[in-house]
Each structure stands twice: as structure tokens, then as C-alpha cells.
Amino acid sequence: MSTVESTRSATARSPRVLERAAVRNWKPPIGFAAFAIIAVLIFVVGARGGVTTFLLSTDSDIIQLPAVFADVTIVTTVVIVLLFLAAAASAYLSFRARKTPLWIIAVFAALFLAAFLTWAASGATIPIPGLLVGTVGLSVPLIFGALGGVISERGGVVNVAIEGQLLAGAFASAIVASITQQPIAGLFAAVVAGVLVSFVLAAFAIKYVVEQVIVGVVLNVLVIGLTSFLFSKVLAPNAALLNSPPRFPRLPIPILGEIPIIGPVLFRQTVIVYIMYIAVAVVWFALFKTRWGLRLRSVGEHPQAADTVGINVNRTRFWNVSLAGAIAGFGGAYFTLGSVGAFNKEMTAGAGFIALAAVIFGRWDPIRATLAALLFGFASNLQNVLSIIGSPVPSEFMLMLPYLVTIFAVAGLVGQVRAPAADGKPYIKS
Amino acid sequence: MSDHKPTKGKATELVETPMLDDAEPTRSQQVIREIMGGTAMISVLAVLLALLVGAILIALTDKTVQAASGYFFSRPGDTFTAIWNAASGAYTALFQGSIYNFKRPDFASGIRPLTETLTFATPLIAAGLGVAIAFRVGLFNIGGRGQMLVAAGAAGYVGFAWHLPFGIHVLVAVLVGMIAGAIWGGIVGLLKATTGAHEVIVTIMLNYVGFYLVGYLLRTPGLLQAPGSTNPKSAPMLDTAVFPDLFGPQYNLHWGFIVVIIATALMWYLINRSSMGFKFRAVGENPNAARVAGIHVKKVYVYAMLISGALVGLAGVAQVLGTVTTGFSSGIDAGVGFDAITVALLGRSKPIGVFFAGILFGALKAGGYSMQAAQGVPIDIVLVVQSLIVLFIAAPPLVRAIFRLPIPGVVKKRRTRVVPKVEVTK
Numbered sequence: 001m002s003t004v005e006s007t008r009s010a011t012a013r014s015p016r017v018l019e020r021a022a023v024r025n026w027k028p029p030i031g032f033a034a035f036a037i038i039a040v041l042i043f044v045v046g047a048r049g050g051v052t053t054f055l056l057s058t059d060s061d062i063i064q065l066p067a068v069f070a071d072v073t074i075v076t077t078v079v080i081v082l083l084f085l086a087a088a089a090s091a092y093l094s095f096r097a098r099k100t101p102l103w104i105i106a107v108f109a110a111l112f113l114a115a116f117l118t119w120a121a122s123g124a125t126i127p128i129p130g131l132l133v134g135t136v137g138l139s140v141p142l143i144f145g146a147l148g149g150v151i152s153e154r155g156g157v158v159n160v161a162i163e164g165q166l167l168a169g170a171f172a173s174a175i176v177a178s179i180t181q182q183p184i185a186g187l188f189a190a191v192v193a194g195v196l197v198s199f200v201l202a203a204f205a206i207k208y209v210v211e212q213v214i215v216g217v218v219l220n221v222l223v224i225g226l227t228s229f230l231f232s233k234v235l236a237p238n239a240a241l242l243n244s245p246p247r248f249p250r251l252p253i254p255i256l257g258e259i260p261i262i263g264p265v266l267f268r269q270t271v272i273v274y275i276m277y278i279a280v281a282v283v284w285f286a287l288f289k290t291r292w293g294l295r296l297r298s299v300g301e302h303p304q305a306a307d308t309v310g311i312n313v314n315r316t317r318f319w320n321v322s323l324a325g326a327i328a329g330f331g332g333a334y335f336t337l338g339s340v341g342a343f344n345k346e347m348t349a350g351a352g353f354i355a356l357a358a359v360i361f362g363r364w365d366p367i368r369a370t371l372a373a374l375l376f377g378f379a380s381n382l383q384n385v386l387s388i389i390g391s392p393v394p395s396e397f398m399l400m401l402p403y404l405v406t407i408f409a410v411a412g413l414v415g416q417v418r419a420p421a422a423d424g425k426p427y428i429k430s
Numbered sequence: 431m432s433d434h435k436p437t438k439g440k441a442t443e444l445v446e447t448p449m450l451d452d453a454e455p456t457r458s459q460q461v462i463r464e465i466m467g468g469t470a471m472i473s474v475l476a477v478l479l480a481l482l483v484g485a486i487l488i489a490l491t492d493k494t495v496q497a498a499s500g501y502f503f504s505r506p507g508d509t510f511t512a513i514w515n516a517a518s519g520a521y522t523a524l525f526q527g528s529i530y531n532f533k534r535p536d537f538a539s540g541i542r543p544l545t546e547t548l549t550f551a552t553p554l555i556a557a558g559l560g561v562a563i564a565f566r567v568g569l570f571n572i573g574g575r576g577q578m579l580v581a582a583g584a585a586g587y588v589g590f591a592w593h594l595p596f597g598i599h600v601l602v603a604v605l606v607g608m609i610a611g612a613i614w615g616g617i618v619g620l621l622k623a624t625t626g627a628h629e630v631i632v633t634i635m636l637n638y639v640g641f642y643l644v645g646y647l648l649r650t651p652g653l654l655q656a657p658g659s660t661n662p663k664s665a666p667m668l669d670t671a672v673f674p675d676l677f678g679p680q681y682n683l684h685w686g687f688i689v690v691i692i693a694t695a696l697m698w699y700l701i702n703r704s705s706m707g708f709k710f711r712a713v714g715e716n717p718n719a720a721r722v723a724g725i726h727v728k729k730v731y732v733y734a735m736l737i738s739g740a741l742v743g744l745a746g747v748a749q750v751l752g753t754v755t756t757g758f759s760s761g762i763d764a765g766v767g768f769d770a771i772t773v774a775l776l777g778r779s780k781p782i783g784v785f786f787a788g789i790l791f792g793a794l795k796a797g798g799y800s801m802q803a804a805q806g807v808p809i810d811i812v813l814v815v816q817s818l819i820v821l822f823i824a825a826p827p828l829v830r831a832i833f834r835l836p837i838p839g840v841v842k843k844r845r846t847r848v849v850p851k852v853e854v855t856k
Contacts, residue, residue, distance in 0.1 A: 210825050215824070230491065
């Protein structure tokens with residue numbers, strides 16, 4: 001894009017237009033038009049009348065917002081018109097060889113979603129705070145896993161073992177928290193377990209130069225096998241002693257917790273969630289603003305150059321993969337100490353792979369990966385909510401959404417996705 | 431090892447010792463070196479090592495061992511006896527559940543476990559071949575689960591909904607299933623070729639898409655769900671669509687095993703003798719060189735994933751038409767899609783190797799169930815042993831270091847590296 005910018009500024013200064021590089025990107029308008037047509041198909045062909053009620057406050061809130069009543073026909077019609085207008089605007093911008101700004105895309109997505117919710121829940125009530133609280137709850141392990149994935153992959157080691165790290169964290173935290181009756185001790189155990197899984201990944205990927213994807217896949221199987229074996233053999237018979245971890249209580253933050261909608265969603269959570277907010281910020285800051293982050297990224301982008309300036313590539317990778325395991329393991333503790341309670345066989349149920357999808361969809365950036373994880377969490381929670389009120393969309397298709405989105409993302413349909421240059425490539429000093 | 435020269439007592443020292451003048455190894459030494467440090471030896475040792483770790487796990491979690499270790503210092507013998515009993519009991523059950531059961535009166539029922547092993551091995555070999563051919567092209571097909579499910583769904587639909595004459599029905603069902611698997615795999619190859627999307631991510635994601643898709647089809651009346659049922663399960667296969675039993679009704683082994691043997695032979699021919707196989711191997715060794723040599727690399731990716739998906743699909747077909755013919759649910763893949771990766775790695779992506787690796791893992795599976803029934807050892811131990819085998823095999827230096835094996839070809843490498851240097855200085 002920078003070349004386009006420079007030619008434009010050059011043409012603005014010189015009176016004679018020599019040449020204009022017209023870079024027309026037709027992907028946004030085509031995408032918009034496709035979604036607008038899908039909207040027509042859903043909302044007009046599958047038209048449903050009635051009124052949908054949105055609750056904006058919970059009963060425990062001090063400030064009570066009134067419920068919003070939305071007439072399905074009016075809302076969907078207005079939204080369809082707006083969607084086509086947005087598509088037309090985007091097409092005009094593309095024709096003038098300009099980029100479609102991000103806010104249009106955001107507004108487009110929000111409109112589509114609002115109309116979809118109104119349509120799907122016709123005649124029923126949707127509690128917005130509940131929907132969003134559930135989203136955060138489902139996203140917590142995904143976000144920790146994605147942060148682990150970002151750190152590991154930025155350093156050049158593909159981390160397919162997030163699933164294993166989460167599961168090991170959940171397992172270890174359940175046992176230790178049950179024995180000590182201290183959830184904090186469980187958190188530490190989860191970190192240790194995640195690091196142990198990472199040690200194996202790092203040792204095989206860096207020391208023995210085994211293909212990293214293979215190690216990751218096999219490690220997942222190993223952790224699933226080990227935890228399931230020990231669960232059936234040791235945990236299940238002694239459930240009272242070994243598998244009844246105490247859970248973290250919710251800690252509402254005094255003033256912030258009373259803000260309508262945002263309060264219950266963000267500030268009436270457990271300690272793990274608050275640590276997650278800090279972790280996302282810290283990882284972003286450390287990755288892009290500190291020496292550690294610069295070194296880590298250089299090792300993942302161009303290990304040879306990093307080595308030339310005196311960075312020990314393999315040592316850097318080793319410790320950062322371990323750090324990634326620690327973070328992911330911590331996230332695994334949320335399953336046992338935050339949401340579910342007792343450990344169960346394969347209780348992570350593919351969360352590690354969704355986290356991996358979030359890493360890629362978030363373009364290896366901690367903030368974007370977090371947003372992607374929230375999106376995936378929202379999609380699966382939306383499915384939960386809609387299946388309770390009886391939605392016309394089969395739940396399987398809602399569950400499929402994160403994976404389809406990821407496939408589109410890696411296929412380059414949603415912007416350009418580029419992995420760190422040396423991601424997955426072992427560094428052998430010659 | 432004893433006939434080596436005394437100066438070479440430690441195998442690891444060989445790396446540091448430059449051998450230029452007197453240390454020309456004799457032929458027999460070389461042969462021993464190849465056997466001891468070669469890939470076959472590594473595979474055998476990796477299996478043994480993994481079984482050993484499994485035995486330790488079994489012993490550690492055994493009740494008698496735990497009880498006996500409580501008074502270890504007064505009577506240590508008890509602990510060792512308990513450890514031995516736990517491990518040997520489990521592995522005896524494993525053997526009796528997978529190869530031959532000596533408790534049975536006659537040969538016909540005693541050999542039944544072996545046929546069970548081969549039944550379990552059938553989908554493992556088919557899917558292993560599929561993953562292996564992708565490996566040979568340098569692609570990771572982790573999408574075995576999705577490809578199997580989609581193929582099982584397609585073949586199953588043909589199996590219970592279409593009415594065709596005996597013989598033709600099986601053929602059509604197998605073909606439709608394999609085509610469905612090929613499409614599911616081919617999507618990956620196509621995306622890789624056209625957009626450069628990484629096949630690992632796409633296959634993992636397609637696993638879930640396939641899982642939810644088949645799940646939806648299975649619980650929707652009129653599609654895959656059995657008529658009149660509310661369970662997410664299909665109707666039983668028609669008799670004309672089922673693989674016939676190979677050795678009569680008392681064994682579960684079906685003709686799918688013969689199909690898999692044929693598939694193995696065809697794969698061997700494809701990879702080793704055909705021009706397409708040559709292209710596959712060339713791209714797998716070095717895609718850039720292959721491109722320069724005039725091979726259409728992108729086409730090769732698509733073809734390889736099509737074939738890979740079809741073979742993995744065959745595993746799903748074998749499950750539906752052979753092993754579980756009473757109607758299937760979305761768990762029909764039985765983890766074979768992931769096991770296939772380990773099978774392909776253990777078989778070093780060679781058809782014959784995959785065949786025997788599949789039989790080994792089939793034996794572990796078959797034996798695992800009898801181990802669970804007889805000794806109360808959870809079947810999950812098989813997953814542990816399996817993944818350890820692959821980890822050890824993937825890292826030959828680790829196994830060599832554990833067993834202090836020589837490194838094959840080190841002497842040669844040392845010489846070839848030294849000689850050009852001498853020429854340069856001249």
C-alpha cells in the first residue's frame with residue numbers, strides 16, 4: 001500500500017499526471033454484497049414476524065436499563081437496506097482505488113449480527129448481559145491458549161500442542177487444588193504442567209529437530225492418553241480427595257461492576273479473568289515494546305540475522321516455548337477452577353485447536369488473537385443461547401462457524417495472513 | 431559390541447574421532463553398525479521403550495503395588511512381585527487379546543484375537559496409507575477424522591438408502607465413500623495450490639466442519655438419521671452393501687482387509703514404479719527442484735491430497751460397511767484419523783511399513799480392550815504407548831543416546847567432509 005500512497009502524494013505535488021497505479025481491491029465489496037444477499041435470503045425468504053425482546057440489565061444491577069423491543073420485520077428490512085448501502089459505498093471506494101475503512105466493516109458486521117439475533121429470537125427474550133458473560137467465560141481458555149500460541153509461533157516454533165497444554169493445566173490444577181483446597185496452588189500446578197508439556201515440545205522441536213507439527217499432534221495424543229488413563233485409574237475412584245477442586249469466587253469490582261452491560265460482563269468475574277486482562281496487555285506490550293519482544297520476533301522472523309547479532313536462537317526459542325506453555329497451562333486451570341469444577345476426560349474438547357485458529361485469524365498478534373478468541377467464544381455461546389430459545393438455525397452450523405472463518409482467513413479471503421517467516425523451521429547453526 | 435576394538439569402547443566417542451588412516455572399518459563391522467544403528471533397530475527399540483513406560487505407568491497406578499510399597503523397607507520383595515504381576519498381567523492380557531488366547535480349548539477360537547487385531551488394523555492401514563502418501567509429497571494430512579466421517583456418511587447413505595444388487599452395491603458404496611473422502615481432502619490440496627493456505631490448519635479446521643456436518647445430517651430425519659428414531663444414528667446397512675465375512679460368521683474380520691491389502695499393493699506400485707509416484711517423491715524431497723525440473727508442483731499437491739483423502743475415506747468406509755454395520759453415529763471414526771498419523775510415522779511412510787505398523791497398532795487396540803476387561807487397565811494406556819512410540823521414532827538421536835547405539839554412516843560422512851578440505855588447501 002505504501003507505494004500507492006507515495007504515487008498519490010507524488011501526483012498531488014506534480015501538475016502533470018504521469019502514471020497512476022490504480023490498485024483496486026474488489027474483495028470488500030464482493031464480500032459485502034455476498035453477505036447482503038445472504039441477509040436477503042435469510043430474512044426475506046425465511047421471514048418471521050413478531051417482536052424480539054432484548055434485556056440490557058440483570059436484576060442485580062443498580063442502574064436498570066429498560067428492555068428493548070424490536071419488531072423483526074422492521075429491523076430486518078432496515079438492516080437489509082443499510083447492508084446494500086454499505087456494499088455500494090465499498091464498491092464506490094474500490095472503484096476509486098481506495099480502501100474500505102475498518103469502521104464500515106465493523107458497522108456492517110454489527111448490523112448483520114443485530115438483525116440476525118432479532119430474526120433468530122423472534123418472539124423470545126435475549127438477555128444481552130447473559131450472552132456476553134457466557135462469551136467471556138467460554139473465551140478465557142481460548143485467549144490464554146492463543147497468547148501461548150502467539151508467543152511460541154512468534155519465536156518460530158509451531159505450537160499445535162496448545163490443546164495438550166490446556167488439558168495438562170486443567171488436570172494438574174484439579175488434583176493440586178483438591179488436595180490443598182487452595183485454588184491458588186492449583187494455578188501454580190497448572191503453570192508447571194503446561195511448562196512440562198512445553199519442555200517436551202521444545203526438546204523435540206529444537207534439540208532433536210523433529211517436525212514441529214508432528215510433535216504437537218503426538219503430544220496432544222500423549223496428554224489426552226495420560227490424563228484419561230490417570231483419570232480412570234486414580235481420580236475417578238478417589239474423587240472426593242483428588243477431584244473436587246474449590247472454585248475461585250467471583251470478585252465484583254466495586255464501581256466498575258455497576259456500569260450497565262459492561263459491568264456484569266467484564267468486572268464481575270473471577271481472578272483468572274482479571275489476570276487475563278493483564279496478561280493480554282502485558283504480552284502485547286512486551287512483544288512490541290521491549291527488548292525481549294524484539295529478540296523473540298527476530299528469532300522467529302530471521303534466525304540467522306538474530307544469531308549474527310549475538311542472540312542465542314535456540315535458547316531464546318526454548319525458554320519462550322516454555323513461557324507459552326506456562327500461559328496456556330494457566331488457561332487450562334480455568335476449566336477446573338473457573339467454570340466446570342471437576343476434571344473430566346478430554347474436557348478441553350478442542351479448545352486448543354480453536355485457540356490455534358484464533359492465533360492465525362488474529363495474524364499472530366496478541367490483541368487481534370484475543371479479539372478472534374472472543375469472536376469464537378461468542379459464536380459458540382450464541383449457539384448455546386439460541387438452542388435454548390429454539391433457533392431456526394441448526395446448532396451445528398453455528399458451531400462450525402469459527403472453523404469455517406479460519407479456513408477463509410488462511411485462504412486469504414479475509415485480508416492477507418502471513419505467518420512469522422521462520423515459523424516451524426528449525427534453526428541449525430552451520 | 432564385544433568384538434569391537436578396545437579403543438572404541440564408547441560408541442559416542444566415534445563422532446569425535448576422525449578416521450582417516452588406520453580405522454577403515456571392516457565389512458562385518460559395517461553390517462553390525464547398520465543393524466544396530468539403523469532405522470529398523472530404532473523402530474524396534476522405540477516400541478520396546480514405549481511398552482516399558484506403559485508398564486511403569488500400569489505398575490505405579492496398581493492398587494497392589496501401592497499397598498506393597500507402603501511397607502517397602504520391611505519387605506521389598508513384595509513390591510517387586512506386585513510390580514511384576516501388574517505389568518506382566520496387563521501385557522499377558524494384551525497378548526491374549528491381540529494374538530492368541532491360550533485359555534481357549536481349540537485353535538479356531540484361540541486364534542480369534544488375531545483376527546480381531548486384523549479387523550482393527552484394517553481402517554488403520556487404509557488411513558495410514560492416506561497420511562503416508564501426503565507425507566511423501568511433504569504434506570501433513572491431519573484431517574483424517576473429517577475425511578473419515580464424511581466418507582463414512584456418504585458410504586453409509588448409499589449402504590442403507592439405495593437398493594442395488596449384491597456385489598454392485600458394495601462397490602458403489604465403497605466408491606462413493608472414497609470420492610467423498612477425496613473431495614474433503616482435495617479441498618485442502620486445492621486451497622494449498624491456489625492460495626497457499628497451510629494444509630495443517632485447513633485439515634484441522636475441516637475435521638471440525640466435517641464432524642458437525644455429519645452430526646447435523648445424523649440427527650436430521652430424511653438425511654442420515656434412521657427412520658422412526660430420535661437418536662443421532664443412522665439406519666443399519668443393507669445386507670447387500672456389507673463387506674462379507676472373510677472366515678465365516680464367528681470372526682469379525684471382513685473383506686475390507688483384503689481391500690486394504692490391495693490398496694497397499696497399489697500404493698507401493700504408485701509410489702515406487704509409476705511416473706506420478708516419481709513426481710510425488712520429487713516434490714516431497716524438494717519442491718523447488720521439482721518445479722525447476724518441470725513438475726507442476728501445485729497439481730501434485732491437489733492429486734496427492736485427492737488420493738490421500740480417498741484412502742483415508744476408505745478407512746471410514748471399512749468402518750461403516752465392515753466393522754460397525756448396525757448403523758453409525760458421529761463417533762464412527764474411533765480416533766483412527768489421528769492414529770493414522772502415528773501409523774504412517776511408524777511405517778516411515780512406506781506402504782509395506784505402514785501395513786505392518788497398522789497391524790501393530792491394531793494389536794494394541796484389540797489387546798487394549800481385553801486388558802481393560804481383564805486387568806482393569808484403562809484403554810487410554812494404548813494412546814500413551816502409541817504416542818511414545820512415535821515420539822521415540824521421530825527422534826532417533828534420543829533412542830541412540832538411551833541405548834548408546836552407534837550412529838550409522840558417521841565414518842563415511844567424516845571422510846567425505848574431510849577430503850574436499852584437503853583439496854582446497856592444495
